Amino acid sequence: MQTINFEKPKSAMTDSLHLWFPNLFEFKGGIQVYLQDVLQAIQELLPNLSVSILDNLDRNKPVDKFNSNNYLFTFSGSFPGFLRTLHFTFNLILKALIHRPNFILCGHINFAPIAFLLHRITGIPYGIIVYGIDAWEIKSIWKIKALYAAEKIISISSYTRDRLINEQNLSPDKIELLPVTFDAERFKLSSKPNYLLERYGLKPNQPVILTVTRLSSDDGYKGYDQIIQALPEIKHYIPDVHYILAGKGDDQPRIEQLIAQLNLQDSVTLTGFVPDRELCDHYNLCDVFAMPSKKEGFGIVYLEALACGKPVLGGNKDGAIDALCHGELGALVNPDDVEEISQILIEILQGVYPNSLMYQPEALRQKVIDTFGFDRFQKTLANHLDGHFKATKNK
Template sequence: MHVWIPNIFEFKGGIQVYSRFFLEALHSFKFVTGRIILKHDRRIPTSALIHFNSFQFHCLGQWPLFLRTLVFSAQLLWVALIDRPKLIITTHLNFTPLAYYLKYFFKIPYWTIAHGVDAWDIQDSRLRQSLSNAELILSVGQYTRHRLLREQTLQPEQVKLLPNTFNAQAFQISSKPSLLLDRYQIEYQKAIILTVARLDSTERYKGYDQIIKALPQIKAEVPDVHYILVGKGNDKSRIEKLIHDLNLEACVTLTGFIPDEELCDHYNLCDVFAMPSKGEGFGIVYLEALACGKPTLGGNQDGGIDALCQGELGALVDPDNIDEIAHTLIQILQGSYPHPLMYQPQALRQKVIEVYGFQAFQDKLLGLLQTTDLVN
């Protein structure tokens, strides 16, 4: 097998996290060997080379950016012609046109993975052609799968679900950490709303603006409310101005960058996790919050629907409706939202692990691979 990946080790985003879990699952199957070709990583950590010892890695990130796509493509072609792999898997749709040419000329089958916005409203004719000729498209959620089937020329059996997963062991239920309460100078009794997101001007769809705009209404009913927004990015100054204009400085904390080892503590700091997004392919942060037993709110117009199991695991709201966001968060904080599971932390944790834990991901991928020649 050959697996083509944008990057894993030097940048953390949704595609990178998914690709790492995908690679971890492949490594657990003893019948899988092959090459991993990474476009943007410059090197592989020694620990990863030792751990993933059934794969040979190729990194192209050391090449200048203006040459990298050309060199990456040449590398993919060269090793494919040497190995003639039984299967190529691309973890980003943009790599599929080259996979299509390899299939067309050398009969090498390929799969690809659709994460979200990358798969929505595709107009490029080469990309549309390469998708229609893929043996399989793995969609991280039902929302993206439905959009692909509606917008592209694909057969239903051509698009299968392989939802996101997460590291359940890294996210556990605990009490509010006094260290963070002290750091942010917040009293224990405060009702805390939390969002974890990149504060990038291209990712305003995540809905942190909407929560800030809803805070005056929430504060009128829950005076001790405090909003913590975790993340960094170039949108920070605009958010600060919005907070200032609404006179909310005393009840909003922008934490900036938080290392991974502190994420669990931040989830446990809150009383509700909220990200009313409308452009999210899935949203692993929802799973992490649920694993910490937290009531969770998402948007009803994107992949958050999948992460919250169509509302079974949390509240889904119109991300454009400030009044609805405010009303729902007030209900959750006051314990009156009509969803008993929200207030059962251990049951929430058990359910999200059952549906989206790594074992479920691994089992699903194994079932898909068993339909190929790799297991023969």
Template sequence: MFEFKGGIQVYSSFFLEALQNINRPIKYDVFLKHDTHVSDKQAFDKNTNFHFSGTWPLKVRTATFVSQILSSGILQNPDLIISTHLNFTIAADYLKRLRGIPYWTIAHGIEAWNIQSPARQKALHNADKILCVSNYTRNRLIQEQHLDPKKLSLLPNTFDSNRFKISSKPSYLLERYKLQPEQPIILTVNRLVSQESYRGYDKILEVLPQIRQVIPNIHYIIAGKGDDRSRLEKSIAQHQLQDCVTLAGFVPDSELCDHYNLCDVFAMPSKLEGFGIVFLEALACGKPVLAGNQDGATDALYQGKLGALVNPDDTKEITKTLVKILQHTYPLPLMYQSEKLRKKVIEIYGFEQFKACLNQSIGDFLNFI
């Protein structure tokens, strides 16, 4: 749907699709900051109108985006405003004070933690409902911002189960990366952004020499692009890992499922992950997953019932756990039952569950007004 795809954009797309499945005549006005159009591959409800700010220069785009929201709110006086990013709760708060319009917002991850802006803090307190993607984010907001727990509800991430499916290792990727079908492969999918190195790929690089002592032909693929690549290349050279690490660069959507199916374990021992849609995508491909135990990834792996949770700062634990997973000795049988693993993650986090959860909240609101 959106031209620019990060975790929040993907979530917002699913959120809108779920809203449009509500069996009530509702008019939607959707405001997109960086987009210029929506994909013609997706059908939208005839009562949905899109407003784009992406054609404006960056230096005035935010102001244009906010002015569109404010002017439409004043003129149309909607029944409810929903902001899928906390930054724009400030505009919603202004409209509530001016016109009495209730608003909800969605809290994802790092943007919701350690909020210092008085305006954003006030907007959070004035929100009628805050939907949180994980218990971790919800608990941090309650603790840090002293919010009323009753106004914070859970609406975890979801994924496209029709897109991410189990298959054999793709031969074209084995050929591209010069790998053998039986070769054990660790995969991380993430933006390589210097400010986001908390995602954990550094830790995998750090423990790879120890893993190689046990599994000599191990190979690690990091998929993603960003300004952190040059630093990673230096780290790989420093650890003499050039022959067992591949920086795959940007992976198009059309190849993402194939990359999950290429690996034997998806690993991202992050420290500040709000949830992590990539975990769900890998699980839907029937792959064992390793994640950190100190952030929203604990929700994604269902408190360790869907995968391995480790201390992201404990290199010995990461090493030991990855070796166990790759040697099929990790004490979670579901991890090696790909079809059952896929079925379980769909049951817990599939779109039908996401839709039902959102519809319950929206239904309560519609019955109230």
């Protein structure tokens, strides 16, 4: 892909990269974790590069993260509402005009129209990271213009890439993949933790289905409703099966009502918030991780569960297709078909699902590390940035 050349003012001849991020630290979601991984990879690949990080929602950063002398953070989160947006936008434009970076990377498509206008004025090339529903069925003419004028679009999954190509008639050559990664040092194989067995009143050999997600009324597409509805059928074949739904959110009262309607109070545990230090233990507590979602951009939770050697079930209508490598690493089901979900979960728990890799914990863990580990993520990102900056780490 050809790099757009432009003249920098003499006062701004140092190579620099501008990163425009929604937030990184004060709220932890899939986008925030992904962008922290991007930042970490850049810090290791290009330790001498001048990097400006403009953060819309955070007020500050943790003292123990990203302390490179070449990193300059600008936070807008201390301002309320409209003033925050104004402060953030003003700094995007002002700093780009003053510093003339080699490249601008938009961490969300909402920022892309500003990058597009700056590109028209200054020639500064830019890229856009796209995730899932943020990039599906785009109607905004300015976002569409920004997509066409971007030097590159980085998608976290082939599913989102393919939707963009089909919906916006974009050239496949414009969109590059940078799949989600995960921390393989945090998520490892282990036996079922005794303290969680005691906490949830479970027996060591009791079959456990696990979902880890936000219980948000805006995230009803995650598929936990379908698992709860599938439980009566699953219990017919596996009477002592237990479903653990880990997470918190405003959807919990509705879920509790559904559990009561199906008389599943003894078969379902809503854990509420699970701290990071207990997350790996929860994966190791289960016998299958299931999240038959249908609007997931990718789903880092699938990778974390696989790294703990657990069989995984995901939906076949979203980015889970990428996370599970089109079924190589796990089971893909129609997320709207409760009968299929129950049948596949029964097969997995009975050990008869026709994918032997799902029952080889060590091999499953190694496969997900080889495919989605941080080293692979870093090498892929280095290739994407190669037209603008030369990475110092071996690729």
